[in-house]
Amino acid sequence: MAADINGRRDEFRQVLRDAGLVDSTGRWSAGTARLWLLGGYVDRGPDGVGVIDDVRRLADEADAAGGHTGALPGNHEAQLLAAHRFGDASVTGGKEPGGFRGGWARFGGREDDLRRLTPEHIDWLIDLPAVALVDDHLLIHSDTTRYKIISPHPVRPPTP
Numbered sequence: 001m002a003a004d005i006n007g008r009r010d011e012f013r014q015v016l017r018d019a020g021l022v023d024s025t026g027r028w029s030a031g032t033a034r035l036w037l038l039g040g041y042v043d044r045g046p047d048g049v050g051v052i053d054d055v056r057r058l059a060d061e062a063d064a065a066g067g068h069t070g071a072l073p074g075n076h077e078a079q080l081l082a083a084h085r086f087g088d089a090s091v092t093g094g095k096e097p098g099g100f101r102g103g104w105a106r107f108g109g110r111e112d113d114l115r116r117l118t119p120e121h122i123d124w125l126i127d128l129p130a131v132a133l134v135d136d137h138l139l140i141h142s143d144t145t146r147y148k149i150i151s152p153h154p155v156r157p158p159t160p
Helices: 009-018 048-064 075-086 099-106 111-116 119-127
Strands: 034-037 068-071 131-134 137-140
Touching (some): 034 048, 048 068, 048 119, 075 099, 075 111, 099 111
Parallel strands (some): 034 068
16 A cells, blocks of 8 residues: 555556566556555556556556556545645635635645646546455545544445
């Protein structure tokens, strides 16, 4: 599992190589292995859209090899989509100068990511599940261990 790549495409690729998940050309080489990416693909670093492109490609390549690359969205993706959709419109109930786009920029948003965002990227981001239950683990993008799950019933995987 990995999260908060934040546009650092070169470092992301190096970590994947070091972990034996991709070969020297960046192609999936881990056979049936599973990789989960927990959001934070864009902003702050120089190539967030490139990170999204890599994740999308790795998912296809892993599936073709019998492996799996899963992806969840994080707060940076939500802010990027809001900046794209709502621009400088005011944030309801907030006092964010520059509206959605201003808030996204102050959080590390990169104009190049926003400019390079295509309808395919947007559709992919919107279609990502917010959480995933993998084996006995609930995966979610989170910045703290303080969150509590309040449920009248234990969370269990569906029965086959």
